Amino acid sequence: MATYFSKVQCYIATMTNMQTASSHAVRAPLNSLAQWKALQSHCSQQANAHLRDMFKGDAARAKSLSIEGPGKMFMDYSKQRVTTQTMELLLSLADASGLRARIDAMFRGDKINVTEDRAVLHIALRAPRTSRIMVDGVDVVPSVHQVLDRMSAFADSIRSGAWKGHTGKRIRNVINIGIGGSDLGPAMAYDALCAYTARDISFRFVSNVDATDFAEKTRDCDPAETLFIVCSKTFTTLETMTNANTARDWALKGLGGDVAAVAKHFVAVSTNAEKVKAFGIDTANMFGFWDWVGGRYSMDSAIGLSTMVAVGPAAFKEMLGGFHEMDEHFRTTPFAKNLPVLMALVGIWNTNFLGAQTLAVLPYDQYLDRFSSYLQQLEMESNGKHVTLDGARVQWSTCPAVWGQPGTNGQHAFYQMIHQGTPLVPCDFIAFCEPLNPIGKHQDLLIANVLAQAEALAFGKTLSEVEAEGSAPWLAQHREFDGNRPTTTILCPKLTPATFGRLIALYEHKVFVQGTIWGINSFDQWGVELGKVLAQRIIPELSGAAPKPAHDSSTQQLIERYRAGRGR
Ligand code: G6Q
Numbered sequence: 001m002a003t004y005f006s007k008v009q010c011y012i013a014t015m016t017n018m019q020t021a022s023s024h025a026v027r028a029p030l031n032s033l034a035q036w037k038a039l040q041s042h043c044s045q046q047a048n049a050h051l052r053d054m055f056k057g058d059a060a061r062a063k064s065l066s067i068e069g070p071g072k073m074f075m076d077y078s079k080q081r082v083t084t085q086t087m088e089l090l091l092s093l094a095d096a097s098g099l100r101a102r103i104d105a106m107f108r109g110d111k112i113n114v115t116e117d118r119a120v121l122h123i124a125l126r127a128p129r130t131s132r133i134m135v136d137g138v139d140v141v142p143s144v145h146q147v148l149d150r151m152s153a154f155a156d157s158i159r160s161g162a163w164k165g166h167t168g169k170r171i172r173n174v175i176n177i178g179i180g181g182s183d184l185g186p187a188m189a190y191d192a193l194c195a196y197t198a199r200d201i202s203f204r205f206v207s208n209v210d211a212t213d214f215a216e217k218t219r220d221c222d223p224a225e226t227l228f229i230v231c232s233k234t235f236t237t238l239e240t241m242t243n244a245n246t247a248r249d250w251a252l253k254g255l256g257g258d259v260a261a262v263a264k265h266f267v268a269v270s271t272n273a274e275k276v277k278a279f280g281i282d283t284a285n286m287f288g289f290w291d292w293v294g295g296r297y298s299m300d301s302a303i304g305l306s307t308m309v310a311v312g313p314a315a316f317k318e319m320l321g322g323f324h325e326m327d328e329h330f331r332t333t334p335f336a337k338n339l340p341v342l343m344a345l346v347g348i349w350n351t352n353f354l355g356a357q358t359l360a361v362l363p364y365d366q367y368l369d370r371f372s373s374y375l376q377q378l379e380m381e382s383n384g385k386h387v388t389l390d391g392a393r394v395q396w397s398t399c400p401a402v403w404g405q406p407g408t409n410g411q412h413a414f415y416q417m418i419h420q421g422t423p424l425v426p427c428d429f430i431a432f433c434e435p436l437n438p439i440g441k442h443q444d445l446l447i448a449n450v451l452a453q454a455e456a457l458a459f460g461k462t463l464s465e466v467e468a469e470g471s472a473p474w475l476a477q478h479r480e481f482d483g484n485r486p487t488t489t490i491l492c493p494k495l496t497p498a499t500f501g502r503l504i505a506l507y508e509h510k511v512f513v514q515g516t517i518w519g520i521n522s523f524d525q526w527g528v529e530l531g532k533v534l535a536q537r538i539i540p541e542l543s544g545a546a547p548k549p550a551h552d553s554s555t556q557q558l559i560e561r562y563r564a565g566r567g568r
Pocket of ligand 1: 181231232233236240294295297381525
């Protein structure tokens with residue numbers, strides 16, 4: 001618990017010591033900008049526009065509203081409810097929001113995360129060895145590559161079996177312990193790149209403080225063959241440290257209680273060498289990263305150690321290459337041809353002008369099973385904010401709720417609402433031409449489905465079409481589809497490590513563009529703090545040993561029922 005408080009206190013200290021957000025140039029409220037107002041009036045003029053008519057009236061629509069980016073990543077946003085004029089107005093809004101200057105500031109290493117007084121440099125994690133990126137007068141690229149080199153040597157030794165456990169056996173199970181940004185990225189990446197992984201090692205991810213997570217993930221593991229990677233930027237997070245301690249007890253129990261075993265079965269990924277040492281992990285087995293890497297932007301840092309062990313250093317580097325290509329595309333391409341910028345602007349249109357409150361991300365690839373969970377954190381923790389950089393309350397919507405799961409499964413479940421429900425649910429469809437498991441006709445069936453969904457959502461089926469099919473009049477309205485439901489389709493050649501890197505960087509930068517336009521800080525997460533503090537207060541109250549708790553009557557009643565339920 002003491003360690004947990006030190007995390008909170010560290011935040012508070014950072015807050016009081018740092019320069020205030022007032023050093024950021026105060027900006028006119030977004031909704032007072034002429035460009036915003038122009039979009040509002042354009043939106044009212046477009047109110048009755050239907051995608052059916054937009055396509056009929058413009059033979060070149062698909063071509064003019066789609067774009068190819070790095071690695072032949074093709075983004076077709078012509079089934080969004082936009083016209084070339086909408087895009088021009090949105091691009092002017094991006095200019096008026098100072099997007100160019102913000103991108104330059106991020107890539108330059110300026111401390112744009114003003115509420116935590118930190119640079120935002122996940123782009124440095126994939127910068128080539130020859131680049132130079134300065135933070136506080138120091139080039140950070142050499143240290144990035146130093147860590148990558150150490151990770152590579154470590155990954156090779158686990159994969160080859162050269163690394164032996166305490167009893168001399170090779171490692172067969174790698175268990176990542178972490179939560180939030182120290183779990184979602186690695187867990188998602190393992191699934192996404194599963195086709196490229198070593199199949200003679202199992203990879204598991206423990207995050208929840210619910211002991212079930214640990215118990216189920218370790219139940220069939222031999223401690224002599226198990227390696228834990230404890231991932232925690234701060235090395236103080238309640239869930240992670242609880243699980244790490246449980247893992248140490250489990251390992252020591254299974255290995256005869258010799259504490260020397262810890263060095264062979266635990267490695268750490270952290271920025272906090274002191275705490276790693278205090279836990280008992282040799283700092284020689286610690287892989288570092290830096291305060292300018294936000295948790296949810298860290299999957300390509302040492303936090304990705306499990307990914308590198310799984311796919312090997314070469315594939316990991318290929319993935320970093322993909323990230324870097326998208327970084328360069330984002331940094332150097334004019335906004336009108338810039339994938340992350342266009343994707344972000346379409347999202348702004350849907351959220352702020354068409355009133356959409358959610359975004360469904362629907363990959364047609366089973367390997368991207370956890371992609372939307374990962375994106376939930378990336379988007380919602382980054383842009384789920386109600387205060388601008390200037391400290392004012394926003395008067396416009398910010399992040400939509402992001403959700404989804406791989407197609408085709410959702411088609412037989414929640415797509416009903418997307419087709420015929422009352423909320424407007426914009427969708428991102430993601431698909432790949434070449435299958436990783438080319439069996440029979442599966443891929444054609446999969447791709448036919450994603451294309452059919454986007455088509456059905458855009459064009460729907462009119463009442464007269466339904467009637468012409470001979471539907472009974474009383475049934476016809478139930479079978480009518482309004483259409484005009486906006487979707488973007490991202491079609492890539494193949495899910496390779498490089499494609500995967502490009503895809504993640506695409507969404508990272510999209511989030512940044514949207515945060516910039518909304519005028520918020522996409523890189524802090526104060527919203528997660530309050531619940532953590534209150535939990536610390538309740539922990540001793542549950543045991544009954546602490547003085548009688550004093551909460552609101554609801555919380556009080558639930559604490560009492562829990563205590564009674566546990567016989568306390
Ligand atoms: C991410 C957040 C958060 C963080 C976790 C784990 O951007 O900061 O999800 O990653 O709270 O934190 P530690 O890595 O410090 O354990």
